[in-house]
Amino acid sequence: MNTALSTGRSEVTPAVDRAVSVGSARHPVARSAGDHSATGRGVARPFASLPRALMLGARTARPTLTLTVLICALLVAAVASGIKGLYPTLSERVAYAASAGESVSSAAFNGRGYGLTTLGGITAAEVGFLGQILFPLLGIVVAVRLTRREEESGRTELLTASRVGRLTPLVSAAGLMILTALATGAVMTAGMVAVGLPAAGSAWYAAAAGACILFFGAVGLLLAQLCQQARSAQQLGIVIFSIAYLVRFLVDGLELGVVWLSPLGWLPEVRSFDAPRAWPLVAYGASALLLLLASGMAAVRRDLGAGLIAPKPGPIRGSGHISAWKLALRSERTATVTWAFVACLWALLIGGFSTEMTKIINDNPSLLEAMGLERSTDLMTMMASIIIVAAAGAISVQGASHFGAEEAAGRIGLLASTRCPRARLWAGWWAATLLSSLLVVAASALILGIGTAASSGQSESIRTAVEVGSSYLASVLLIGALSAVLAAIGPRWPVVGWVAIAWTVVVGFLAEALQLPEWARDISPAHMVGVLPVDTPDPRVIVGQLAAATVLLGCSLFIFRRRSLKAG
Secondary structure, three states: OOHHHHOOHHHOOHHHHHHHHHHHHHOOOOOOHHHHHHHOHHHHOOOOOHHHHHHHHHHHOHHHHHHHHHHHHHHHHHHHHHHHHHOOOHHHHHHHHHOHHHOHHHHHHHOOOOOOOOHHHHHHHHHHHHHHHHHHHHHHHHHHHHOHHHHHHOHHHHHHOOOOOOOHHHHHHHHHHHHHHHHHHHHHHHHHHHOOOOHHHHHHHHHHHHHHHHHHHHHHHHHHHHOOOHHHHHHHHHHHHHHHHHHHHHHHHOOOOOHHHOHHHHOHHHOOOOOOOOHHHHHHHHHHHHHHHHHHHHHOOOOOOOOOOOOOOOOOOOOOOOOHHHHHHHHHHHHHHHHHHHHHHHHHHHHHOHHHHHHHHHHOHHHHHHOOOOOOHHHHHHHHHHHHHHHHHHHHHHHHHHHHHHHHOOHHHHHHOOOOOHHHHHHHHHHHHHHHHHHHHHHHHHHHHHHHHHHHOOOHHHHHHHHHHHHOHHHHHHHHHHHHHHHHHOOOOHHHHHHHHHHHHHHHHHHHHHOOOHHHHOOOHHHHHOOOOOOOOOHHHHHHHHHHHHHHHHHHHHHHHHOOOOOO
């Protein structure tokens, strides 16, 4: 029996309670999982009560679904509005298409650009990098939230104990993903048209974005059936997304003709503002359907609460004593390795592409001067450093989420009742988490420098990359300290830390396109230090960030010691 159920009905949301009570009143026969299996109704009617489950899911997940729609639509509309101000005349748009817009490096990072002499084409190219991160990850996270997280909380078990079919939770989640994709497309189209882009091109682009979300949502649904924990499903989803992006990066960067090889290569191939093509939408739809069928087959072959991939069991006997920091390292090793892989892979890719950027800059020296750079490789270092800061900060945010999950499960309370007091447990956990974040910055910065030097032949690139990484250590510590405060407040708050990561990426890649004011850019911890290596890092900001991180860590310990634990 799930912990949430064994501890009483107060753990279940009121919406689920009401739905089950209504269903039981109308169908008094099946009231438990044992009755359900005995009558065989779950097998005979695997989609029983699907409309009710769909409405219940829409009610309980409404904030998540609404945020997904608004974030995607507002991002694209804001970039379109900024592009309209930056390139108001045809001559300026032609100049964009002739320089960075059609470069190989731009195609590698943003995807191939089409219709770049139009506002819509430039918007699609500028959204490219961030959109190809945002759309897939949101699809995966939302799908796991609708399925595996509901199962972990015990709500799925409670629902399927009544007259709800075995496949109803999965199909209702798939239905909600489809509705979310459709709503994203509709709102995004309205936003793009509102800022002055053509309706037809906007509709094609929004349809492609919605189809991309739906495809990776289907990937998330399948992973939720394969993995036993939501955290594992999300991390595996990040790895799959990274591989898809890497394949598209190489195909576009090497100008190969196999754009169909990666699902992320299908997104720009819709050519929304040039000569729209429908095959990428068909490919997204057909692939999503196959993934949904595979998810259904996996769902009927596993037990509720389990995954097809069984987690590796631990040792029969544990050690008599384990330090808090060792416990944190063991608990977070999968997340740390995943984000370290992402940061180092990106650093290696960007460093390896420095040769191409050097050729482009040599052909157009005014581009270097316009961006305020001294060397062509500085642009690659600037882009890579933002990704490194975001990946290292994500380790702290995920560490805070993991701590909250352990607390909600009662295991933190169990540990605190032993000879490991709260202060030592807290200090050990965050010492290990923050050290992991800083090591990822150091390793990825070094890889970036070595890759850039090997590719471009400029040995000073190693020193530049190491200096940039060192200057951003305080920013990473500040994100980690903020995550610690959120975890100290309660298990539900660490998710807010993703806002700091998202804003760091938005400011790093879209500040100019969005025409953000300086105060808004300075909210990003990385931008506070400066746009490195273009700017000289401000030592007063670095010292201030270190002091703020120290104060926040002290506050987090004070809050955690004085409040009651969620469980245990």
